[in-house]
């Protein structure tokens with residue numbers, strides 16, 4: 001039985017202004033950049049013109065180098081996210097459910113998190129080599145924390161009444177997990193995942209900066225050592241685009257999974 | 268379902284001190300009776316209902332459901348809480364069907380059961396709505412639907428209308444009585460509203476302030492179906508007055 005509701009989305013008049021605003025910002029930034037270049041305030045090897053960067057981008061797009069590095073970094077991000085988010089979710093769930101896990105793990109995790117990743121990343125590279133593994137590990141390490149925290153918060157904020165309800169209905173552990181806990185933590189968990197998704201680039205790039213033979217971090221380091229500033233710009237902008245892409249993917253996922261929240265918002 | 272409590276008491280431990288929430292209670296409720304549990308705030312009404320529901324253990328004594336000693340949640344016992352406690356991510360349909368789903372009922376079976384239930388609750392048009400779209404009264408109706416979907420033989424209602432405005436409460440009382448007239452479950456309803464208790468129940472169990480001790484067991488012989496204007500009858504007043512006198 002499907003019933004439709006007489007609810008119409010009110011399309012606010014300034015929707016278009018809001019949509020165009022980021023574009024406007026972009027244009028302004030580009031204009032300022034061009035201006036700085038035109039005034040010759042700095043030498044070109046410090047600040048290349050937008051056009052030089054554009055041409056460099058076109059070149060590395062054509063010869064495929066950009067794609068190769070982008071692919072290497074993305075691959076490490078995907079694996080890092082998978083591992084980091086899985087472990088973060090699992091540990092977060094344990095910490096929220098088991099007081100013993102909380103007292104045992106919390107100091108360790110806080111200490112781990114408080115230490116700058118760049119400081120101990122070299123250690124990871126010594127352990128895991130200079131290939132894919134160490135990049136994935138650095139990424140996982142940086143990505144797992146937001147997911148963990150949000151999982152803990154999510155599980156803790158499940159109303160006790162709903163737990164009682166599940167108990168009163170003789171729900172099994174598995175049913176409670178699937179029908180109460182997972183859906184209940186989903187909104188908070190997805191918020192954590194958004195943070196994780198943007199951090200994933202940082203994790204991988206830190207790994208690549210320290211030691212790698214491929215990937216955007218390695219590429220940018222190489223370009224810098226050759227004073228190819230335009231290429232550094234291209235590399236950095238690619239990282240930005242990559243972070244935004246991953247963020248958007250999670251945003252889309254959220255949009256798909258949390259339909260119920262949208263439907264029940266007042267319009 | 269017959270409910271028998273034998274010396275049931277509950278003591279909580281609060282900051283090291285022991286707190287007697289419910290003094291030993293012995294009571295026998297025959298099958299199909301509508302019982303109201305009346306008492307001041309904090310006298311252990313929720314505690315009592317939770318023990319009967321098997322959600323928490325009694326410190327002493329035993330609960331018998333149909334001559335079987337019970338210590339855990341029972342499939343034929345349905346519990347309704349003070350606030351609706353619906354799951355925000357489930358539609359009204361899926362919220363009401365939750366007990367059936369957990370019991371492994373097929374989608375067709377759930378659909379069939381809900382087709383009968385939704386009109387009784389006045390929620391047909393809201394089957395696919397999410398809880399946040401419902402008014403307080405509708406949400407509570409959905410919660411009632413959820414507990415009825417389970418087909419319980421014992422209905423435990425912990426201040427089911429507590430969070431609602433006077434008009435909605437009144438309407439829901441009538442709705443609940445109408446549903447009960449057809450199904451005849453045993454009902455244990457917690458309330459601290461004397462009028463609500465007298466209006467709905469066959470029997471009042473009145474508890475003293477903490478620690479909750481049974482101070483009066485009053486049979487209500489008002490005719491059924493109950494009508495709203497009965498509250499103005501002299502007889503109604505007699506019961507209400509007796510309950511009030513016992514409470515203080």
Ligand SMILES: Nc1ncnc2c1ncn2[C@@H]1O[C@H](COP(=O)(O)OP(=O)(O)OP(=O)(O)O)[C@@H](O)[C@H]1O
Nearest residue numbers: 279280281288307308309310311312313314315459
């Ligand atoms: N889990 C608990 N731990 C410790 N003390 C508790 C617990 N639950 C209830 N109590 C105490 O037991 C007493 C009875 O509580 P209960 O919730 O059963 O009262 P109630 O009659 O339902 O009150 P109300 O009408 O306000 O809902 C209260 O003094 C309360 O502080």
Ligand SMILES: [Mg+2]
Nearest residue numbers: 312313314425
């Ligand atoms: Mg209570």
